[in-house]
Amino acid sequence: MKELEEKVRYRREQIEDDVIGIVTGMIRDWDEDFSGAVKGETQLIADLDFPSLDIAVLVAEIHRFYQQKHLPFERVFLSNGLPARDIQVAALVDFLYEYLND
Amino acid sequence: MYRTLLIGLDGATFKVLDSLMNDGVMPFLREFLARGVRADLLSTPNALTPPAWTSLVTGRTPGHHGIFDFVHAEEGAEGLYFTLNMSYDIRCETIWSIVSREGGSVTSLNFPVSYPPWPVNGHVVPGFTHWKHLRRSVHPPEFYETLKTIPGFDARALSMDMNQELKSIQYLPPEEYLGWIEHHIKREAQWFNIARHILEHSPTDLLAVLFDGVDKLQHLCWRFIDPEIFPSHPDPTESMIHERCLDYFRQLDGFIRDLVRLAGPQARIFLASDHGFGATSEVFYANVWLEREGYLRWTEEAAKDAAGFMSADRIKSHVVGIDWKHTSAYALTPSSNGIYIRRADGAPGEGQRAIAAEQYEAFRRELADRLLAFRHPVTGRQFIKRVMTREEAFPGDANSRAPDLTLVLEDYGFLSVLNADEVVKRRPEEAGTHNPLGVFMAGGEGIEGPQALSQLEIIDVAPTLLHSLGMTIPEDMEGRVVTECYQREALARLPLEYAGAAKATAAAAQLETQAAEEPVRMDEDEQEKLFAKLKLLGYME
Numbered sequence: 001m002k003e004l005e006e007k008v009r010y011r012r013e014q015i016e017d018d019v020i021g022i023v024t025g026m027i028r029d030w031d032e033d034f035s036g037a038v039k040g041e042t043q044l045i046a047d048l049d050f051p052s053l054d055i056a057v058l059v060a061e062i063h064r065f066y067q068q069k070h071l072p073f074e075r076v077f078l079s080n081g082l083p084a085r086d087i088q089v090a091a092l093v094d095f096l097y098e099y100l101n102d
Numbered sequence: 103m104y105r106t107l108l109i110g111l112d113g114a115t116f117k118v119l120d121s122l123m124n125d126g127v128m129p130f131l132r133e134f135l136a137r138g139v140r141a142d143l144l145s146t147p148n149a150l151t152p153p154a155w156t157s158l159v160t161g162r163t164p165g166h167h168g169i170f171d172f173v174h175a176e177e178g179a180e181g182l183y184f185t186l187n188m189s190y191d192i193r194c195e196t197i198w199s200i201v202s203r204e205g206g207s208v209t210s211l212n213f214p215v216s217y218p219p220w221p222v223n224g225h226v227v228p229g230f231t232h233w234k235h236l237r238r239s240v241h242p243p244e245f246y247e248t249l250k251t252i253p254g255f256d257a258r259a260l261s262m263d264m265n266q267e268l269k270s271i272q273y274l275p276p277e278e279y280l281g282w283i284e285h286h287i288k289r290e291a292q293w294f295n296i297a298r299h300i301l302e303h304s305p306t307d308l309l310a311v312l313f314d315g316v317d318k319l320q321h322l323c324w325r326f327i328d329p330e331i332f333p334s335h336p337d338p339t340e341s342m343i344h345e346r347c348l349d350y351f352r353q354l355d356g357f358i359r360d361l362v363r364l365a366g367p368q369a370r371i372f373l374a375s376d377h378g379f380g381a382t383s384e385v386f387y388a389n390v391w392l393e394r395e396g397y398l399r400w401t402e403e404a405a406k407d408a409a410g411f412m413s414a415d416r417i418k419s420h421v422v423g424i425d426w427k428h429t430s431a432y433a434l435t436p437s438s439n440g441i442y443i444r445r446a447d448g449a450p451g452e453g454q455r456a457i458a459a460e461q462y463e464a465f466r467r468e469l470a471d472r473l474l475a476f477r478h479p480v481t482g483r484q485f486i487k488r489v490m491t492r493e494e495a496f497p498g499d500a501n502s503r504a505p506d507l508t509l510v511l512e513d514y515g516f517l518s519v520l521n522a523d524e525v526v527k528r529r530p531e532e533a534g535t536h537n538p539l540g541v542f543m544a545g546g547e548g549i550e551g552p553q554a555l556s557q558l559e560i561i562d563v564a565p566t567l568l569h570s571l572g573m574t575i576p577e578d579m580e581g582r583v584v585t586e587c588y589q590r591e592a593l594a595r596l597p598l599e600y601a602g603a604a605k606a607t608a609a610a611a612q613l614e615t616q617a618a619e620e621p622v623r624m625d626e627d628e629q630e631k632l633f634a635k636l637k638l639l640g641y642m643e
Contacts, residue, residue, distance in 0.1 A: 025238070026234075026235070026238070029234060029235070029236075029237050029238065030233075030234040053186075053232060054234070054235075056185055056186045057217075057232075057235045057238075059185065060186075060188050060217065060218055061218075061238065063188075063190065063218075064218045069190045073183070073185070074176065074183030077183065078182075078183055
């Protein structure tokens with residue numbers, strides 16, 4: 001397992017720091033008084049009130065950060081063919097860990 | 103190289119502009135065209151903002167640049183996934199990056215499908231951006247701090263709330279009209295201020311700014327703007343709304359005047375719209391028609407449309423009302439005017455109604471025939487004017503996201519994707535809708551005017567801009583340089599340069615043909631005849 005982890009290009013901890021940084025940066029742009037901490041268990045809709053447009057922008061910012069295009073984010077945002085009720089930051093991190101290291 | 107200014111006027115049409123110029127509402131534009139060039143500009147096959155502006159800035163048709171709508175959706179193992187079209191979804195180069203690559207500087211203000219911004223040599227402030235995301239959307243990042251120093255800069259006033267825009271162009275109560283128009287008057291001033299600041303402090307070789315309030319006002323207020331429809335004896339409310347619309351266009355004329363003057367006498371000025379405008383009075387509920395023809399099934403939860411409003415979130419959620427297992431064709435968004443066919447590709451969850459590859463062509467042909475055979479339930483007239491396959495509407499190697507069928511309705515209106523109790527419903531009020539013919543105008547150094555050219559295509563603008571900048575035109579640009587708008591001496595000083603032999607040969611042949619023909623000039627007498635004709639047609643008072 002350690003040998004497998006050493007082969008990955010992106011460590012999970014680093015991805016989590018990156019995603020939290022992107023989300024926090026987005027919130028600070030519209031709420032300069034924001035002082036909460038975004039964590040892995042933070043939910044984009046319930047905790048941060050992200051409408052679908054903000055989620056689309058988050059996807060674009062993640063693509064931009066990692067210099068990627070067209071990562072299959074539907075695997076995170078859809079569940080049984082329907083829009084997911086909410087998305088945890090940790091779920092995004094898990095998805096990126098899998099696909100960035102693919 | 104000539105400093106080049108492109109002013110985009112979303113949805114502008116000569117039907118309205120000629121009336122405004124003749125009535126003294128846009129005196130600078132009238133003066134500009136008295137010395138300049140004008141032509142109708144044919145939009146993309148589905149005359150819509152994202153594909154049309156992308157065609158304008160790439161010189162390529164949608165089948166090659168890959169943008170067909172504001173959003174795209176992909177049907178995968180998890181279901182239908184919607185997302186906004188981003189700049190990285192454009193499958194070819196834009197003039198923004200071409201100019202930078204060729205060593206020039208460029209400014210792009212308020213163009214759609216510009217986020218995330220390209221790392222150009224210059225400035226990018228994308229359009230269709232919510233104020234919440236504006237800082238992250240700007241290039242270079244530090245330019246946002248510069249924007250904040252512009253007197254009166256207000257990110258909220260500048261930016262666009264898509265949900266509010268989408269709602270408002272469909273219906274607003276009459277008492278909210280003036281506020282809506284005022285909002286766009288203020289918003290347009292924000293974009294003008296940025297363009298003015300750049301021209302005054304850090305001018306670039308190409309500055310392009312898009313004023314989209316024309317489109318927003320025309321959607322909602324068409325019946326107060328169209329000279330053919332506006333009553334000759336309006337009531338006080340109608341007069342008030344009409345006058346406020348004129349205020350918008352008066353201000354716009356002033357912005358055009360000031361930007362042209364700031365660009366300088368040696369600059370070349372181009373104005374263009376992505377599509378034109380016209381009236382629409384009825385709604386075609388495409389998914390209701392598909393259901394009645396057996397192609398689609400609604401879920402039991404699918405509510406019928408009561409008011410006919412569509413929001414950005416409803417576009418995503420309306421698909422929840424479709425029973426995918428029993429659906430073989432569906433309309434995805436109003437703006438695409440498209441029908442998508444569900445294909446059986448072995449993916450789990452596709453259901454019994456997906457169409458196998460060997461049946462696809464016959465299925466699509468039959469669906470197209472049935473759409474064309476549809477008759478208005480009351481008048482019996484043909485309601486769908488044209489149905490194009492993906493290959494017909496959008497030939498090219500980037501057309502996989504295009505609809506399987508694209509409809510052109512008799513009034514060029516947009517279809518509805520919602521559930522309803524009728525296939526065709528009358529709108530509560532006549533509204534504005536897109537039309538294939540937009541505008542092209544040119545003036546400034548080396549432009550041969552006044553003249554009216556034959557209809558041009560929207561893909562001709564990008565190569566014409568690149569030529570004005572003295573830059574090489576990529577061989578894969580499908581549009582052509584509009585050489586007939588230039589003086590012969592100007593063309594001789596700045597010959598066309600293409601990156602590729604094939605295009606250069608074709609361009610030379612075109613120039614030879616032009617030299618043999620009588621030049622198209624319009625003197626004052628001819629201008630008066632044109633205005634007289636426009637009056638007879640009812641376009642001018």
